Amino acid sequence: MDSKMDSKDEHIRSYVVNEDADTLPMDLMDPTGVLVKPKWRGTSQDKVDMEVLGRHQVLRRNFRFLSMLGFGSTLICTWEILLSFIVFISTNGGTANLFWGYLVILVGVWLTYASLAEMASMAPTAGGQYHWVSEFAPPRYQKFLSYIVGWVCMTGWQAGLLSVGFLVGTIIQGLIVLNDLTYTFERWHGTLLVWAVTSFCVIFNTFLAKRLPAIEGMVLTIHVMGLFAIIVPLWVLSPRASSRDALLTFTNAGGWPSTGLSAMIGLLTPMGSLTGFDCCVHMSEEVEDAGRTIPRSVMWSVYLNGAMGFTMAITMCYCLGDLTEVLKTPTGYPFIQVFHNATKNHAATNVMVTIVIITLTACCISLVATSSRQLWSFARDKGVPFSGWLAYVSPTLHIPVRAIMVSLSITCAISLINIGSTSALNAIVSLGTSASLSSYYITIACLVWRRIYGDPLPPRRWSLGRYGLAINIASLVFITPILFFAFWPIATPVQPSTMNWAVVMYGSVVIWSLVYYAIWGKNSYVGPVTVVKRDI
Numbered sequence: 001m002d003s004k005m006d007s008k009d010e011h012i013r014s015y016v017v018n019e020d021a022d023t024l025p026m027d028l029m030d031p032t033g034v035l036v037k038p039k040w041r042g043t044s045q046d047k048v049d050m051e052v053l054g055r056h057q058v059l060r061r062n063f064r065f066l067s068m069l070g071f072g073s074t075l076i077c078t079w080e081i082l083l084s085f086i087v088f089i090s091t092n093g094g095t096a097n098l099f100w101g102y103l104v105i106l107v108g109v110w111l112t113y114a115s116l117a118e119m120a121s122m123a124p125t126a127g128g129q130y131h132w133v134s135e136f137a138p139p140r141y142q143k144f145l146s147y148i149v150g151w152v153c154m155t156g157w158q159a160g161l162l163s164v165g166f167l168v169g170t171i172i173q174g175l176i177v178l179n180d181l182t183y184t185f186e187r188w189h190g191t192l193l194v195w196a197v198t199s200f201c202v203i204f205n206t207f208l209a210k211r212l213p214a215i216e217g218m219v220l221t222i223h224v225m226g227l228f229a230i231i232v233p234l235w236v237l238s239p240r241a242s243s244r245d246a247l248l249t250f251t252n253a254g255g256w257p258s259t260g261l262s263a264m265i266g267l268l269t270p271m272g273s274l275t276g277f278d279c280c281v282h283m284s285e286e287v288e289d290a291g292r293t294i295p296r297s298v299m300w301s302v303y304l305n306g307a308m309g310f311t312m313a314i315t316m317c318y319c320l321g322d323l324t325e326v327l328k329t330p331t332g333y334p335f336i337q338v339f340h341n342a343t344k345n346h347a348a349t350n351v352m353v354t355i356v357i358i359t360l361t362a363c364c365i366s367l368v369a370t371s372s373r374q375l376w377s378f379a380r381d382k383g384v385p386f387s388g389w390l391a392y393v394s395p396t397l398h399i400p401v402r403a404i405m406v407s408l409s410i411t412c413a414i415s416l417i418n419i420g421s422t423s424a425l426n427a428i429v430s431l432g433t434s435a436s437l438s439s440y441y442i443t444i445a446c447l448v449w450r451r452i453y454g455d456p457l458p459p460r461r462w463s464l465g466r467y468g469l470a471i472n473i474a475s476l477v478f479i480t481p482i483l484f485f486a487f488w489p490i491a492t493p494v495q496p497s498t499m500n501w502a503v504v505m506y507g508s509v510v511i512w513s514l515v516y517y518a519i520w521g522k523n524s525y526v527g528p529v530t531v532v533k534r535d536i
Helices: 002-014 044-053 065-076 078-084 086-091 094-122 129-136 139-179 187-207 209-237 243-248 259-266 268-273 281-286 290-319 323-327 334-343 346-380 401-414 424-453 465-485 502-524
Strands: none
Touching: 044 290, 065 209, 065 290, 065 346, 078 086, 078 139, 078 268, 078 290, 078 346, 086 094, 086 259, 086 268, 086 323, 086 334, 094 129, 094 243, 094 259, 094 268, 094 281, 094 290, 094 424, 094 465, 129 139, 129 424, 139 187, 139 334, 139 346, 139 401, 139 424, 139 502, 187 209, 187 346, 187 401, 209 290, 209 334, 209 346, 243 290, 259 268, 259 465, 268 290, 268 424, 281 290, 281 346, 290 334, 323 334, 334 346, 346 401, 424 465, 424 502
């Protein structure tokens, strides 16, 4: 069997495809799709990386650094997410926690994504975390830990797609309320809007996939210019809080025993706005010179979004106005009320909120791409049910269409939670954040083990150098308390309607993955390390 595969690999390497042809001949088809034309296979280093990782090039490498920077920055949408989540930190910690907590989170985020960026340079693959665990974990635990990380990472991205779709849909509802006070804010309306927004993003990802890199650059411009279009009116027109109230007064409106505990729970807001920069990693097999471009894209996205998010955080600290009033807004989103209080004009408020809706919709488009690629990659290694079907790549579009459609189906199904629960957003956000942080923690812990006890790390073109181990350990110290508090509700006493159901959802995913592993997965799942050829 191995000799047949080697022969096929050699045949593929020596074959030159006619530039007018979209695909290879039938005898050179990969089990997960069709190899793309030579011009879409990236640089010579990309070809070496794919050979080392034991993969065939079935997706187009049409992203470069600038388009990938746009992809990473607009997917995270830090300043837009901060605006949307302001209700959470207003309840726990207040504006002082938004300011100081954001700075603390930003430092921890840099440590975390620097660790992931280095691994992305070692193994630039769409699998990301579960692939790295498969390579760097202790040999006896590689397969199981890799499998678990694949599931929690997949959960994080599917929850992220749902949460942003939920934001867009319900912000649209809030804007309707602002302009028509007779409108009744029905939760099922929000669910239908989530379906509509996500369906639009899926259609975009399916039929305009080749245009995605160019569009990401355009959206990056809107993302940057939109920030100034919003903060300038706020600084000019809003009532200004004193520095003492804005930066030094912590609040505890959640009823917790201490303000310190309340502040720790409130850190979900800045953490949620700065989680997900590994999105670039899951697009690795569509990026030119991925081993160098991906880590640079990850870190520059952190720098750019971190700075823009901090600018918005300061703006909100000083320009939020009467907190009691904005929290009672009928729109459901305090930031909409803040915009209206500042401008006292419906048209101006509509424009400002529309900017947020546009950028969050672009974020949703990128989330569809990322979540589907991660799911596709995990299916390629037989980590999920119906893996053979999910791992299919369209021979004409060169995208994992079935994984995209499954992501849409998951979003539509879980968004029904919104109909029966007023705390749906908090649960979904917590699930996405906690699942992603779990995958980061296990992955970086395996890297620490490899640095201390294992073989030398693979070669990489983006390195943390001699500070790598210290940065890795510091990131684990940072993630530990944040992950713990990500499951907490925003207020006490806790009732079923205010419970943070993320812990139940997370536990259900882990239990299901363990059951599936015990019955089928341990026999079907193929850890990526089994196909890696580091001796090439």
